[in-house]
Amino acid sequence: MDASASAPLFRMEGVSKRYGGVNALTEADLTVEAGRIHGVLGENGAGKSTLMKIMSGVVQPDEGRMVLDGREVVFANPAAANSAGIVCIFQELSLVPDLSVAENICISNPPRRFGLIDSRAQRRIAEEALARAGGEDIHPLAPVKDLPLSRRQLVEIAKALVRNPRILILDEATSALTAADVRRVFAVLKRLRAEGLALLYISHRMAEIAELADECTVFRNGRNVGTFKAGAKTDTEIVEMMIGREYSHAFPPKPAPRAAGETPALEVRSLSWNNRLKDISLSVRAGEIVGLGGLDGQGQRELLLALFGVLRGTSGEILLDGRKASLASPNDAKRGKVGMALIPEDRKTEGLMLPMSVRDNLSMASLARFSRGGIVDRAAESQAIDEMIALLAIKTDGTAVPVGTLSGGNQQKIVIAKWLMTKPKVILLNDPTRGIDVGTKAEIYQLLRKLADAGAAILFYSTDYDELVGCCDRVLVLYDGAVGRVLAGAEITERALVGSALNIGGGQAEAGTPALAGAGQ
Amino acid sequence: MTNLTASIPVLRRFDPAVLTAFGCIVLLLLIGSIINENFLSPDYLLQQLQVGSFLALIATGMMIVVLLGQIDLSVPWIITVGGMMSTAAAGWGPLGATFAIPVGVLCGLAFGLLNGIGVAYLRVPSMIFTLGINAVAQGFMIVRTGGFAPQDMATESMNALATGRLIFGIPNPVWVWIIVGAVTVFLLRRTVFGRAVYAIGNREVAAYLSGIRTQRVVLAAFAISGALSAFAGALLAGYSTKAYQGMGDPYLLPAIAAVVLGGTSILGGRGTYLGTVAGVILITLLQSILSVVQIEEAFRQLIYGAVIIGMLLLYGRQNRAV
Numbered sequence: 040m041d042a043s044a045s046a047p048l049f050r051m052e053g054v055s056k057r058y059g060g061v062n063a064l065t066e067a068d069l070t071v072e073a074g075r076i077h078g079v080l081g082e083n084g085a086g087k088s089t090l091m092k093i094m095s096g097v098v099q100p101d102e103g104r105m106v107l108d109g110r111e112v113v114f115a116n117p118a119a120a121n122s123a124g125i126v127c128i129f130q131e132l133s134l135v136p137d138l139s140v141a142e143n144i145c146i147s148n149p150p151r152r153f154g155l156i157d158s159r160a161q162r163r164i165a166e167e168a169l170a171r172a173g174g175e176d177i178h179p180l181a182p183v184k185d186l187p188l189s190r191r192q193l194v195e196i197a198k199a200l201v202r203n204p205r206i207l208i209l210d211e212a213t214s215a216l217t218a219a220d221v222r223r224v225f226a227v228l229k230r231l232r233a234e235g236l237a238l239l240y241i242s243h244r245m246a247e248i249a250e251l252a253d254e255c256t257v258f259r260n261g262r263n264v265g266t267f268k269a270g271a272k273t274d275t276e277i278v279e280m281m282i283g284r285e286y287s288h289a290f291p292p293k294p295a296p297r298a299a300g301e302t303p304a305l306e307v308r309s310l311s312w313n314n315r316l317k318d319i320s321l322s323v324r325a326g327e328i329v330g331l332g333g334l335d336g337q338g339q340r341e342l343l344l345a346l347f348g349v350l351r352g353t354s355g356e357i358l359l360d361g362r363k364a365s366l367a368s369p370n371d372a373k374r375g376k377v378g379m380a381l382i383p384e385d386r387k388t389e390g391l392m393l394p395m396s397v398r399d400n401l402s403m404a405s406l407a408r409f410s411r412g413g414i415v416d417r418a419a420e421s422q423a424i425d426e427m428i429a430l431l432a433i434k435t436d437g438t439a440v441p442v443g444t445l446s447g448g449n450q451q452k453i454v455i456a457k458w459l460m461t462k463p464k465v466i467l468l469n470d471p472t473r474g475i476d477v478g479t480k481a482e483i484y485q486l487l488r489k490l491a492d493a494g495a496a497i498l499f500y501s502t503d504y505d506e507l508v509g510c511c512d513r514v515l516v517l518y519d520g521a522v523g524r525v526l527a528g529a530e531i532t533e534r535a536l537v538g539s540a541l542n543i544g545g546g547q548a549e550a551g552t553p554a555l556a557g558a559g560q
Numbered sequence: 561m562t563n564l565t566a567s568i569p570v571l572r573r574f575d576p577a578v579l580t581a582f583g584c585i586v587l588l589l590l591i592g593s594i595i596n597e598n599f600l601s602p603d604y605l606l607q608q609l610q611v612g613s614f615l616a617l618i619a620t621g622m623m624i625v626v627l628l629g630q631i632d633l634s635v636p637w638i639i640t641v642g643g644m645m646s647t648a649a650a651g652w653g654p655l656g657a658t659f660a661i662p663v664g665v666l667c668g669l670a671f672g673l674l675n676g677i678g679v680a681y682l683r684v685p686s687m688i689f690t691l692g693i694n695a696v697a698q699g700f701m702i703v704r705t706g707g708f709a710p711q712d713m714a715t716e717s718m719n720a721l722a723t724g725r726l727i728f729g730i731p732n733p734v735w736v737w738i739i740v741g742a743v744t745v746f747l748l749r750r751t752v753f754g755r756a757v758y759a760i761g762n763r764e765v766a767a768y769l770s771g772i773r774t775q776r777v778v779l780a781a782f783a784i785s786g787a788l789s790a791f792a793g794a795l796l797a798g799y800s801t802k803a804y805q806g807m808g809d810p811y812l813l814p815a816i817a818a819v820v821l822g823g824t825s826i827l828g829g830r831g832t833y834l835g836t837v838a839g840v841i842l843i844t845l846l847q848s849i850l851s852v853v854q855i856e857e858a859f860r861q862l863i864y865g866a867v868i869i870g871m872l873l874l875y876g877r878q879n880r881a882v
Binding site: 347349368369370372373374381383388389390391392393394395399402403404406407410413414415417457461 | 753755759763765767830
């Protein structure tokens, strides 16, 4: 509002927060000014999420103070922060799947008439908010569960705007978005900045920060290690600040292409399912990393689930090591002679039991290996767990702590480690690096290549084109449930991936796939 | 309580809910001793444990089901099935008399399997399905006793198992409880089944995607619950020398209350058997105190229900960790 005043809109001084024995945030300072976009960078576990939670009243700091408009403020709960004008869009989506878009947008303060919810006003508010958030094409009465992840993120932004924020915090807001949606969100954010809002933008994507931010702050190990004008430092310098070490190549070198003669470890022939997967054929040989590309929601997730025995009513054949396999459940897929593993999309709901210990989570998929007659051999289990923690360099305060206390990157490592303990021959990964930090990402890339070199066949879906370019020996680009194009070797470039994701087929976007409707424009 | 547990290192290992339950037990013992000086005599306390052990068997099965995030509302009539079928078996001749208890337990197991099939494979919410099975079991028992009169007297061995004191003067049902309890602790802590129970209770999708055969685990849990309820029914028949319709009716609320007061999350995934032991003792002592106080049955029920709700409000619904 009064951008002319020299005092900043919001200031945080010496804020600290501890969880148990872990210092999540140590004497952090941060200044936020109206009409600016402030980028916040740091690895997962660097304290960014805690910072956001403190600003938005979700958790209370142990020490330090916060000043808004020159007055010291204390937020007892998120509602207090909201009414002071601080609204946060968290990394984990907070929408209720069974309610409509409009109901979700107005969920905290629905318009009322005679004591009942005024659905017409609600719809109008939702439409306005969606327009402001760049989601004009989302129908306000559509149930949220029918929207793909990328659209849900726009709904999430609209929901935040309804609360008339003065400071808007976005935590990994674009990690689920397609490139076209990201551009739209950016346009929206820049307009909001022009309107005088202060935006705090957290992202792992360096290019986004460079494009958007006016200032940047880097966090490492719970401390603010530097605030600087955007563009004042190179990407390499920033990454060094984040990880505190020399930044080498993130991607390991690729081996020479393999001979075509071998029997593939995984072969799929004409796999179809419910009109969502259409006649998909593919093969992955041992030692190969095959990527799945394309826009979000083109059947990549369904393909991986179908291969893992989760989906009912699939047609077509799956061959493992040349033998036909009938997989009716994840248990079948895991137990077969050619053991399979699936790293699921959402680690918090599909990969882990957050309140359970690191130990219980790690051995969850491989208990058959450590048990005789149904009784767990705890010594053998402990040994394998310790080896795995060392192998993946998982940072944890012992094996008895709940997995939920670990940082996002370490949680993801636990999901991967849990499956490596089954010694799988075929590894399916569903966007394994979503929302995790650069350092852990690089470790995962190295690990995947190491596993492939040791003879695993890897099928790897990623929404990040860089990853597909850097990691994969071949990439299948999916479009509308079918394999649109196969790229191999030097053909795999970001340009080719984007091009084939958008152009192939060029056909009609179906009503059921609004992601296409948005991205195809 | 939280501050207390944080400040005393030895106590920190235990769940605050379990500690609170034991605290309440001490409180009830004090109140009981004020009302009646015989309350703290070893003989009276052993008698309480004996009465409590029937509830304990039922609560053990209930706890496993609750750990999965499900519930078993068929307990009342499966208890009755256990009691009535075992006494009926005793009327079939000497062989039937020998296997009276196993026959009752097997009938309970069968109803438990039905529960499991309905919940795990037909995907009916357990609250509905087990309630339906309860009605089915009730109808089944009424039909059986309607046409002709099967034997309803307990055998001597049933009577002995329920009322005797074979070793160290400790009532036999308490020994049964100790054995069943030890097996349950082992099952929950050391076996693949136990891990799977907690995993499913925490997050069924993640458990399924980890390759756990979730349906089998759920089926087994309901089967165990059915078998244990029926076993308790057979012992109850032995305790009161005969089986009768409605003998299981007073046990549903106490079983659920014992599990939840013992700190097991009603949403599943969290809880220890030690807590359930505490919950059972707590409920038994409460019932005992109320029966000692000379008041009308209706008021007794009223106080009983109010105290259970009060204790649940006090500490039974703490948020799940993380």
